[in-house]
Amino acid sequence: MTDTTTRPLKIRLLDGFGVDDGRLHVIPAARRLLALLAIRETAVTRATAAGLLWPEAPGKRAAASLRSTLWRLAKPTGPLVETDDDVLRLRPGVEVDFHAARRLVTTVVSTDRVPDARALDLLRAELLPDWDQPWLVAEQDWWHEARLRALEALSQRFRCAGDHHRAHQAALAAVHSDPLRESAQRTLVELHLADGNPAQAVRQYTGYRHRLRAELGLHPSPEIHRLVRPLLDRTP
CATH class of the missing domain: 1.10.10 (Arc Repressor Mutant, subunit A)
Known part of the structure; x- marks a missing residue:
């Protein structure tokens, strides 16, 4: 023992x-x-x-x-x-790791401090995946939404600090967790454009648009479309 x-x-x-x-x-x-x-x-x-x-x-x-x-x-x-x-x-x-994760969410969304590298690992993680106890569902739903908001905020924080690598990691983590979440997709498109990668920005937007239409029968909002419209207008 x-x-x-x-x-x-x-x-x-x-x-x-x-x-x-x-x-x-x-x-x-x-x-x-x-x-x-x-x-x-x-x-x-x-x-x-x-x-x-x-x-x-x-x-x-x-x-x-x-x-x-x-x-x-x-x-x-x-x-x-x-x-x-x-x-x-x-x-x-x-x-308890979840206590640290909840404190991290508060830090990310309410302060300007850039968290340490462990932040991404905590915010990528689901709360007790594969558990389906009724008493747990509300907490799982809250954590899913809270961590996605935090990942988007963290991506912006890293971008402002000049750390585009971790900014991309945070945005990608949000997109992988919820591919139909437009705010996460928009964050990633903005990062590609800021990095001077217009083709990647268009691919990201196009993939999101096709998936959104196929799964929900919806179209992207004008806000995200405006980001890539000048690029799409130049496409032959």
Whole structure:
């Protein structure tokens, strides 16, 4: 067993679940409980946790499942979850990557500071992909939108700082996450034009236009069309 007494335990929620960089095995029910507490950050009552994690079970059975899960979590490293007056919370000192990602979003959209290189990795990552628990959907939707807005803002921040390489990386990450998001496509077209690559700008716009028409039957907005119209008008 790896010694965890001299360093903080880490819970990963981005691009998949893990505890202690995957060195600590956690049963599925315990993963769901840890994820719930990590995402909520604040204390959660036992009744709320049991109802959310075992929604189809009668109340007593759900409560019993929660007690069993808490007992299993206490075995490998000491309690990962604290209980106090019938509420649950993560043990102080447990680090969660999603907390850092949420703080990063706030920093990117509300300040002029250019984040460090790790920012792109955090903002590329989905929140617990392949998990489909009903209690998680709203958080996944919020994170998807928040990180796309942050990636677009980060791309602009890098561009203003003269770092066009990372500006492109951020814009491409947004486009790959949501190819039909026009604001992300527009950011990438603007970068190609700023870099003196008109042909690449036209290809980006044309690919987006074809995909938008094929999948949704829509046309690009006049705003993005104006960016490339002078180039398209010169096309034979």
